[in-house]
Amino acid sequence: MTSTLATEPVLTLAGLTVGYGGVPAVRDLDLSVRPGEIMALLGPNGAGKTTTLLAAVGALPAIAGTVQALGAPLDKRVERNARRGVTLVPDNRGVFHKLTVADNLRIARRKGGTDLADVFEYFPKLKGMQGQRCGNLSGGEQQMLALAKALLPSPKVLLIDELSMGLSPIAVKDLLPRLRLIADEQRMAVVLVEQHIDLALAIADSAMVLHHGRVALSGSAELLRSQRANVEAAYFGRVADV
Amino acid sequence: MSVESSSSLLETRRLSVRYGGVVANDDVALTVEAGEIVGLIGPNGAGKTTFVDAVTGFTRSTGEVRLAGQRIDGYSSHRRRSGGMARTWQAGELFGDLTVAQNLAVALQRPGIRALLADIITGSAPPVEAIDTALEMVGLADVADRRPSELALGQQKMVGVARALVGGTRVVLLDEPAAGLDTHESQHFGEELRRIAAAGIGVLLIDHDMSLVLDVCDRLYVLDFGKVIATGKPQQIRDDPRVVAAYLGSPDVEPSDVLDSQLTSGTTSPQKGR
Amino acid sequence: MSEFLQFVFLGLSVGAVYSVFATSLVGVYAATGIINFAQGSIALWAVYTVAALRTDGTLVLPIGDVSLGSVASPTAMLPAVLLGVATAAAWALIAHLVVFRPLRRAPALANVAASVGLMLFLQALVSLRFNTESLAALPILPEGTITVAGAVVNVSDLLMAGTAIAVGALLWAYFGLTTRGVATRAASEDELAARLSGYAPDRLAATVWTISGAASGLIVVLGAYTIGLDPVSYAYYVVPAMAVALVGRLASFAVASVSGLVLGSFQAVLLWANTLDWWPAWAQAGLGDAMPFVVVVVALFLLGGKIPSRGSLGELKMPAVTVPRIRPIPTIAVVAAAALAILLTADSWRFGIVTSMILSLIALSLVLLTGYLGQISLASIAFAGTAGFALSKLTVNWGVPFPFSIVLSALVATALGVVVGVPALRIRGAQLAVVTLAAAFAIQNFVFNNPALTPYEGHQISEPTLLGMNLSVRRGTELTTVAFSMTVLVVVTVMTLLVMRLMAGATGRAFLAVRSNERAAASVGINVAATKLLGFALSAFLAGVGGCLIGYSRGQLSAASFTVVVGLTMLAIAYCGGITSVSGALIAGFIGPLGVFYVFLNQTLDLGQYYQVIAAGGLLLMAITNPIGAAGANAELANKLKTRVRTARLARVAENGTTSLEMSSVKVGTHVG
């Protein structure tokens, strides 16, 4: 365990139940992350990962339970939370197709955030594409832009839905360690949803497996790495003795 | 229009696409035989989606596209589909206003004067059986009456695949169908793909999920900067140094190892315990 | 030559109004995706406010007024202008806060309906609140002249043009150069993503609404002395302004700004051309209105792509659809009720019922084309009108007998529908709405209102007879005969049933597929272009039949039945009734102009002259409270009940701790370590 875990959580979901049209998709979920911690939120398709992240930024109202962020209850307005430093890379990427790459980045910048030059270092490909309309980019290039946009303001809590989706293996291998470094250096708390269990566990401090909207397994990434069979089992909603 | 006797199901010759100054596809030659699963991989922005767009008529291209020997470049997209060439989209592109079952129904019943008369005179119920079969194949039978927006991402992808498989498909081009699928779903999907190919359908698979691609594909093509830089059996491709450099990254290194090497090389970040 | 130049400059004042309206429209569209039909009405309020202040110092408010002076000492010019501009800005802001913000997640069409409602409402309110008969505009800009290349030019015209260009430049700079402006464009594309970047889309939009309202108010206030003041025209200046905005694809401020000025000059030059001997008589009316639209359509058509390209977000959000099922008992009940109503009423009430039935057929044509195929069309009433005019020619000049006359006339409308549908192959969404509006405007001014094409005695229509039976609407003192009413009932019923079959079948599903995603539709083998033309053809046919029935019900056709305003009202009413369902069309027919609801207001409540305010206000209210339309609201309610049942069932399943998918027992929430 790293020393970072000693500090107070920056995001806490407590007894959270959330869903669509009154039908819960996630029930009674407890989750917390601390500065500098990377948490992998895992689970099969339809488990409720996206739903959880949406609730954690205020984009979906909770049916029951609470969300605390940066020492205060979450605001109902997503933009307030974003300005306070709690934001999300949604699974549709949330890039603006009609704007150029440069404009996409421009509106994401904040005082006290990361330098544009640094972000271009993370995603060198984007540097040469600044004049392109974002809608013309390839899927993976859009994913890079989405991540670049999210990193620019240096949020305190960054939620990333489907981190590696659309990225080539080499890009993923490059990105993950970088994310680890950023989390450490900026003390950024990161919750990432990822389908590649091993990739996610490799850089995470902690992990949680959802199944049918409930926590099937959670613990330190270290432990889960050593108990891969249990993780697999959790994907089917089973938890063997641990 | 020349029909060659011993022709591939899908074949492109010197296929090129230009967007302004960018050459997105550069003289791509590729074949897919009936019953074969062919992988198309390459780094982000290599031109894979562009290739699918060109083959299915959604972007302007030069060069030849042949379906069972017959030249179809110059045909409109819908005509290519009627000829048996189907595709999925990287971003899903489902019909948000239709239920899952109706999404498939439109691929089975095309509009026109004949359909119009049928609607009025006999009424045209959607062909339930074909739809159910296709939905069962991708495990979506129980969400047939839902709208796509109510489904999780992985399920949406599978609706797209099912939609591409109904209505007399001979060759199907799948653009990252497994992106967003969890490991099990992805394995399951691989098995489905084999079954689809076994039925005689030619499959072109684009995906970044290497365990899936290396597992199910009979042959692979690797694109980089719009050009085919390698082609061959999965085993060959995996070891090809050019492919490793451009796309795969070092094969033996797991991300955790990369992590370690980067972290120890001169950064001050705290070591991750393991 | 100098005469020509003189007219070019004379047109600049009107051109400046077009120009500022157009750039304001582009701004609002960039910020919200809304095409604001009320832009002109908002400015109209400002100009009357200034006129009232300058006459006797009264600041007229929507309710009540404040006296800031007297006839002897009216408000000084500068404060009056500032106050006037402020009212326009305030109206725009109110429109945003009260009407459009609540609708931000509603289908795009809800916004079209609401902004049409707002346009009609404000215009009616101006007439009610201001003494429009006696108020006049006083000069604000200097009245001097200068001579340019032999032409005498008003300084005020030049100043107007200068203001217009300055407004355009300002808006361009805001959207192109400031981060806030860029974020505004972003927020209109993806609200959640913008929020996630820390922007409040509402505030960004509010800024643009306010600026655009103020700008539109200002230019009209400045130009009113030159252009003239009446309670109608400025509201409709928005139509040419839209065409102008379209030349720049609703995206370019520079193009919109300059094209507005050019259009103003062009129309002035046409006026001059009318005085020349060699200018043909048929071209003396409406050409100024028709020509620019042809140019716009051609320009757009050349620019547009057949299938939207990657990354273009052409698809409009549309209300959900309830696929119709023909159930015998409700169908028979509705038809029987209509028949009974016809038999039990007489004269104006029965006429109201007949009108409502016909209107519901026209609304149905909109349900098919707009609700199902997703092509927003404001030209449907023009299709109806064209069929009506064809009917007049066919029955009077060629003696074509009754049922064939309708079919042939409707086919003429169908042909026109296909022609108007051609731009739709490459122009989509809100832009298409404007193009069809332009087409309707061109047809209205160039065909319906063209004296050269209208016979002296008006457009007579011969009485319909069938197998010796007289089906005409009037007999002796009877205003509306049973025979005619029943004929209408039969025609409308048959057409409606046929359309319901279509909607429930493969054609309906294909329409919905095209409506929701054209690229995907092409990728499943649908010929998108042919499907769209089919939709336009069918819809125009339905509207054409409706137009013929209107013709027969009046015995003589007047252009007033088929104006652009009627078309706008029809679309808005059809939307509020429920644009995606047949029952919505019936509701629309009920509340449509001169229908049952009108008769009720007129006869029972004696409020006929308030029909426009009540209808427009009602429209607005309905659009805001019921963004999916009345019929949709009912369906929604039914859905909610269904969901509640499902929720209850799911909850029960969850309590038992098992779902059908899980065979083994589940241990939930077990923590590791």
Ligand SMILES: Nc1ncnc2c1ncn2[C@@H]1O[C@H](COP(=O)(O)OP(=O)(O)OP(=O)(O)O)[C@@H](O)[C@H]1O
């Ligand atoms: N808008 C919606 N309306 C109704 N139900 C929804 C909606 N979005 C998601 N659901 C349902 O809620 C459940 C959880 O969905 P969610 O998107 O959170 O899953 P997920 O874990 O993110 O899955 P994936 O890995 O496929 O993205 C699913 O059963 C899904 O069908």
Ligand SMILES: Nc1ncnc2c1ncn2[C@@H]1O[C@H](COP(=O)(O)OP(=O)(O)OP(=O)(O)O)[C@@H](O)[C@H]1O
């Ligand atoms: N309309 C366009 N105009 C300009 N450039 C374009 C256009 N469409 C695509 N491109 C560029 O062409 C290149 C190839 O894009 P393509 O989408 O084919 O890549 P891809 O191989 O599918 O990548 P990914 O794996 O990220 O999906 C990209 O660099 C993209 O930015």
Ligand SMILES: [Mg+2]
């Ligand atoms: Mg998800």
Ligand SMILES: [Mg+2]
């Ligand atoms: Mg791609």
